[in-house]
Each structure stands twice: as structure tokens, then as C-alpha cells.
Amino acid sequence: MAEDGNIIEVKDLFHAYGDVQAVDGISFAVRKGEIFSFLGPNGAGKSTAINVLTTLQRLQKGEAMVAGFDVSKESQKVRESIGIVFQEVTLDRDMTVWEILEFHGRLYSMGREERRTRIEELLELVELASKRDVLTKHLSGGMKRRLEIARGLMTRPIVLFLDEPTIGLDPQTRIRMWGYIQEVNRQGTTIFLTTHYMDEADQLSDRICIMDRGRIIARGRSWELKNTLGQDLIYLETSDNDEAERILGSVPDVKSIGRKSKGLLVMITADGTHLLPVLIERLREKHIGIVTVNLKKPSMDDVFVHYTGREIRDESQEKQSTAPGRK
Amino acid sequence: MHTGFLTIYWRDMIRFVRFRTLLISSLVQPALWMAFFGIAMSANFDRLGAGIPIVPGSIQVPYLTFMGAGVIAMTTLFTSLFGGIVLLFDKNWGLMREILASPLPRNHIILGIGLSGMTKSFIQAFIIIGFGLLIGVGFFAGFAPVDTIIALLGVMLFVAVFSLGFLFFSAAISISMETPEGLQGIITLLTMPIFFASNALYPVSAFPVFLQELSKWNPLTHLINGIRYFAIGDEFYSIGVHYSQTPADIFLSFSVLVGFAVSMFLVAWWRFRVAVVT
Ligand SMILES: Nc1ncnc2c1ncn2[C@@H]1O[C@H](COP(=O)(O)OP(=O)(O)OP(=O)(O)O)[C@@H](O)[C@H]1O
Ligand SMILES: [Mg+2]
Numbered sequence: 015m016a017e018d019g020n021i022i023e024v025k026d027l028f029h030a031y032g033d034v035q036a037v038d039g040i041s042f043a044v045r046k047g048e049i050f051s052f053l054g055p056n057g058a059g060k061s062t063a064i065n066v067l068t069t070l071q072r073l074q075k076g077e078a079m080v081a082g083f084d085v086s087k088e089s090q091k092v093r094e095s096i097g098i099v100f101q102e103v104t105l106d107r108d109m110t111v112w113e114i115l116e117f118h119g120r121l122y123s124m125g126r127e128e129r130r131t132r133i134e135e136l137l138e139l140v141e142l143a144s145k146r147d148v149l150t151k152h153l154s155g156g157m158k159r160r161l162e163i164a165r166g167l168m169t170r171p172i173v174l175f176l177d178e179p180t181i182g183l184d185p186q187t188r189i190r191m192w193g194y195i196q197e198v199n200r201q202g203t204t205i206f207l208t209t210h211y212m213d214e215a216d217q218l219s220d221r222i223c224i225m226d227r228g229r230i231i232a233r234g235r236s237w238e239l240k241n242t243l244g245q246d247l248i249y250l251e252t253s254d255n256d257e258a259e260r261i262l263g264s265v266p267d268v269k270s271i272g273r274k275s276k277g278l279l280v281m282i283t284a285d286g287t288h289l290l291p292v293l294i295e296r297l298r299e300k301h302i303g304i305v306t307v308n309l310k311k312p313s314m315d316d317v318f319v320h321y322t323g324r325e326i327r328d329e330s331q332e333k334q335s336t337a338p339g340r341k
Numbered sequence: 342m343h344t345g346f347l348t349i350y351w352r353d354m355i356r357f358v359r360f361r362t363l364l365i366s367s368l369v370q371p372a373l374w375m376a377f378f379g380i381a382m383s384a385n386f387d388r389l390g391a392g393i394p395i396v397p398g399s400i401q402v403p404y405l406t407f408m409g410a411g412v413i414a415m416t417t418l419f420t421s422l423f424g425g426i427v428l429l430f431d432k433n434w435g436l437m438r439e440i441l442a443s444p445l446p447r448n449h450i451i452l453g454i455g456l457s458g459m460t461k462s463f464i465q466a467f468i469i470i471g472f473g474l475l476i477g478v479g480f481f482a483g484f485a486p487v488d489t490i491i492a493l494l495g496v497m498l499f500v501a502v503f504s505l506g507f508l509f510f511s512a513a514i515s516i517s518m519e520t521p522e523g524l525q526g527i528i529t530l531l532t533m534p535i536f537f538a539s540n541a542l543y544p545v546s547a548f549p550v551f552l553q554e555l556s557k558w559n560p561l562t563h564l565i566n567g568i569r570y571f572a573i574g575d576e577f578y579s580i581g582v583h584y585s586q587t588p589a590d591i592f593l594s595f596s597v598l599v600g601f602a603v604s605m606f607l608v609a610w611w612r613f614r615v616a617v618v619t
Pocket of ligand 1: 034061
């Protein structure tokens with residue numbers, strides 16, 4: 015089934031835990047050398063998809079190929095080709111930073127010299143060189159995450175899976191992590207990442223699949239996805255939203271209008287800076303008062319809301335504020 | 342040869358020396374057994390055995406020496422049965438994912454855990470032998486230095502194969518269980534019959550027939566036979582019972598242990614091949 019240039023190919027993948035259909039029939043392909051992301055809220059099935067692709071869970075139904083190998087039949091070969099950073103912290107609390115990386119290098123049969131130089135490089139990169147001999151239980155949440163990312167980068171895999179890589183990191187560190195990830199990608203590693211941060215998917219990835227409730231509901235490049243919402247978005251609160259919706263709906267450059275709790279979200283196919291005064295004029299003519307106006311470029315958040323009909327749920331906020339970890 | 346099992350071994354030994362209380366208790370506990378149980382019981386058993394006539398010319402072995410072999414065997418049994426529990430902790434704390442997602446062949450996980458458990462059993466056996474000799478266990482009595490070394494190697498060989506068998510067993514259970522409590526339950530349930538249906542602390546000759554039969558199939562009995570053969574001798578009396586082992590008997594015991602270890606390895610391998618973690 016492998017097609018040239020695709021490093022991951024998935025066809026009609028289903029995965030259930032008892033009654034819960036976590037992955038409900040997804041098909042997609044990841045091209046060699048790209049950064050590809052799964053964007054979706056909690057429980058969308060992102061981690062489950064990763065677990066199946068990384069052979070940690072048996073493939074139940076469908077076909078999946080990673081790095082040219084069949085996930086269900088050639089799992090050993092798949093494991094030799096990939097690296098993973100898990101969503102949850104998977105660091106032994108009683109090993110030192112250096113030991114964690116050394117252990118990982120040995121697991122992947124890296125040579126002694128290669129291991130030693132790579133560890134030094136990575137400790138510099140993630141700024142943990144001074145913590146070399148510290149037990150991981152004495153690291154802060156963000157340091158643990160950095161260590162795990164360093165560990166994922168140790169072996170220069172063909173495909174690197176990153177399950178919510180920047181969860182629990184402060185904004186500067188997140189941006190630095192994006193930098194490392196892009197650097198590794200430039201050196202030839204294909205990146206598959208999952209996230210529920212819109213900006214992460216937006217900034218980092220070449221292509222995005224939006225996932226919700228086990229299905230892929232939209233896919234494409236970041237700008238393509240945003241363009242489906244039109245060129246600009248105008249948010250309006252008026253004295254009579256129903257009437258305003260009817261009036262604006264007949265304007266040719268208005269693509270569609272969404273209802274919000276207090277106002278209207280108008281997607282337009284023309285340049286908003288020119289169209290906005292026209293729209294306001296139309297409403298004035300009908301004596302509709304305008305309370306608030308906002309003009310903006312569509313963001314990934316808007317894309318998500320557009321496709322799912324709801325905001326990325328609040329749990330993601332909670333997750334962001336608590337440090338990662340099982341303890 | 343792929344040396345991945347050494348990676349698992351290395352990590353497990355790091356943990357062994359890092360958890361000081363666990364390390365020290367695992368070293369002191371067998372010595373305490375020898376000191377309290379051994380010295381207290383030997384007064385009893387030696388008095389009981391004293392009146393029984395023995396064949397002239399054969400060796401009479403004090404109870405302390407007799408049970409010294411039993412304590413080595415028992416300690417090896419416990420240490421090995423619990424040796425796989427680290428896998429269960431690794432699994433529950435998510436650490437097993439790193440290993441299972443890596444290219445390390447899964448049988449190397451089993452081998453690595455086996456090797457480190459075996460090392461721990463060796464250390465404990467040496468402590469028991471050393472401490473035992475101090476408090477009067479008559480191991481290697483009248484042996485020339487070369488014979489002593491051969492005897493030690495023989496004891497180690499038996500301890501090694503036996504501990505591997507139970508470590509593989511423990512690994513198989515651990516990777517299949519969800520909680521440490523479950524594992525503990527199974528182990529507790531098993532240790533009783535294994536331990537008491539053996540000749541670790543007393544002779545089996547007075548057992549009911551079915552228990553005697555059971556003890557013949559008990560790996561622990563075969564380990565103890567091996568240890569006594571090498572550390573005490575091929576023929577001796579203790580607590581009024583005559584013990585005699587031919588090299589063929591010992592070879593049979595060894596074969597039983599090897600068979601046990603190999604089958605347990607196969608079981609563990611199967612469990613690891615189908616293991617998934619979330
Ligand atoms: N081990 C499991 N046993 C039972 N159900 C599970 C298990 N793992 C996940 N699920 C269920 O499968 C669904 C998808 O979970 P999954 O972890 O794949 O989501 P996710 O997209 O990674 O979410 P998040 O952003 O919270 O990490 C959820 O409904 C979850 O409750
Ligand atoms: Mg997840």
C-alpha cells in the first residue's frame with residue numbers, strides 16, 4: 015500500500031476500549047520530511063492513534079504502515095524506525111538525568127561514543143547540562159518535559175512521535191521547544207505530533223488533521239483550513255441580532271454567519287478593512303445599533319469551532335496550568 | 342550477539358544499590374534467619390536426633406548445617422519470586438512504555454531481569470554462607486581449598502538455574518497483572534506449599550505419601566539437594582535421617598531445574614510478546 019513519499023499511511027483505522035470507540039475510522043498519510051499534526055480536544059483519540067502506530071497497542075481494525083513497515087505484522091521493524099515522547103511523564107524518578115539518556119541510548123543499541131557525544135549535545139540543547147547528576151524526581155515539571163524531549167531526540171529516528179510535547183511548559187520554553195523540533199525536522203526526521211494547542215499546530219506543522227470524537231473532521235495546511243472560513247472574520251454585537259443576520263446575509267461578500275451567545279460571527283470573502291464600513295452602513299440604514307465590532311484574521315481556534323461547533327473544551331486549560339506528571 | 346539484556350540488567354542494579362533500605366534489609370534478613378531460627382531450632386533438633394544410632398563411619402551433621410542449605414534455598418526462592426515485581430511497577434508508572442516501544446527484543450527484558458535477580462541471589466547466598474560459617478555452620482568441612490571452590494561453584498550453579506526459573510515465572514506474572522496486590526496474593530499463595538512441601542528445614546521422610554510425592558516435583562527440593570550435595574557431601578546423617586546422593590541423582594535434580602527454568606522462560610516470553618501497555 016506504500017506510496018512514494020509517504021512515511022506513514024493509515025487506512026480505516028478503528029480502535030475501541032470496550033464500548034468506547036476511541037478511534038472511529040481514520041485514514042491519512044504523512045509525507046516524508048514533514049511536520050504533521052493531530053489537533054483535537056481531550057478524548058479525541060489522538061493518543062490512541064499514536065499508541066497503535068507505535069505498536070504499544072495492538073491494531074484492531076484497519077491498516078497502518080510506518081516507515082515502510084506494517085504496524086501489525088512488522089512491529090519490531092517499526093520500533094527500530096521510530097522515537098516517541100509520551101504524553102505522560104515516563105521518567106524513572108530514581109535515575110539521574112544522565113542515566114535516563116544513557117539507558118535510552120543503550121535500548122536503541124547506540125554505540126558508546128555516539129551515545130556519549132549525543133548526550134552532551136542534547137543536555138546543552140535543552141539546558142540541563144548542570145542537572146546531569148540530579149535524580150529526575152528533583153527536577154521541575156518543565157525540566158522533566160525537556161529531558162523527555164531530549165530523550166526522544168537521542169536516536170535520530172526516521173519518524174518521531176510527539177504526544178502533546180509542550181504540555182506544561184512556560185511560553186518561552188515552548189517556543190524554544192518548537193525550535194528544537196523544527197531543527198530535528200530539518201535534519202530529516204519526520205515529525206508526527208498531537209496537540210490541543212491551536213497555536214502549536216498552526217506555527218509548527220506543515221499539515222494538520224483536526225480530530226474530534228475519533229474522527230478526522232478537517233485536514234489541510236494551516237492557511238487552507240483558515241481560508242475555509244473566508245478571508246476575514248467580523249464579530250458584531252447589535253441591538254437586534256436576528257434582523258442584522260438577515261440583512262448581512264444578503265451582502266454578496268458575506269460567506270456565512272454564525273450565531274454566538276451575544277453576537278454574530280460573519281465570515282467574509284473580501285478584505286475586511288473595506289467591507290466592514292459597508293456592513294456597518296447597511297445596519298445603520300435599518301436603524302440597528304452596533305454595540306461591539308471586531309475584525310480579525312481567522313485563527314485555528316475559529317477553524318476548530320467552525321468544524322466542531324464548540325470551543326476546545328476547558329479541560330485543556332486545566333492541563334496547561336498543571337505540571338505534567340503522574341504524581 | 343545482541344546485548345540488550347545488559348541494559349535492563351544495568352538499570353535494575355542501579356536501583357538495587359540506590360534503594361539503601363531495601364538493599365540492606367535484603368542482605369540482613371537471611372542472616373537474621375540463620376541467627377534466630379537456626380540457633381534456636383538446632384538445640385531442639387540436635388537433642389531429638391542425638392539418641393538415634395547411626396551407621397559407623399558416616400558423618401553426623403548438626404541441624405544448623407542441615408538448615409543452612411535450606412535458608413539459602415528459601416532466600417533464593419523469595420528473592421526470585423519477587424524479582425519480577427519491578428516490571429509491574431514499571432508498567433504501572435508508565436516506564437514500561439519506553440522499553441516496549443524500543444527495538445529491544447522483548448526476551449531481553451526477561452533475560453535482563455533474570456540476570457539481575459540472579460546476581461542478588463548470589464550476593465545473598467554468599468552472605469548466608471559467610472555468616473553461617475561464622476556461627477558454626479559446617480559447610481565444606483574437611484574440604485581441600487580446590488574442593489571448596491568446586492563446591493561453591495556447584496552451589497552457585499544450582500542457585501543460578503533455580504533463581505532464573507522463578508524469576509522468569511515472576512516476570513510472566515508481573516507483566517500480566519494489573520496491581521502489585523494481585524502479584525503479592527499469587528506469590529503468598531504459592532510460597533506456602535513450595536516451602537513446606539520441601540526438605541528445607543526438616544526431613545520429608547515422615548511426610549504423608551502424597552506430600553512426599555509433591556516434594557519430589559518441587560524445584561525447591563532439587564535446589565536443596567544440590568546445595569547439600571556440594572556444601573556438605575554425598576552422604577551424611579542429620580536429625581537421625583540418612584541422606585545419600587549419587588552424581589546421577591544430582592544430575593537429575595539439575596535437569597529438573599533446567600527444565601523448569603526453560604519452561605518458565607517460554608511462558609514469560611509468550612506473555613511479553615502479547616503485552617500491551619497504555
Ligand atoms: N486505556 C484505556 N482504557 C479505556 N478507555 C480509554 C483508554 N485510553 C483512552 N481511553 C478512552 O478513549 C478515548 C480517547 O482517548 P485518547 O487518550 O486517545 O484521547 P486524546 O485525544 O489523546 O486526549 P487528550 O488530549 O486528553 O490526551 C477517551 O474517551 C478515553 O476515555
Ligand atoms: Mg492524549
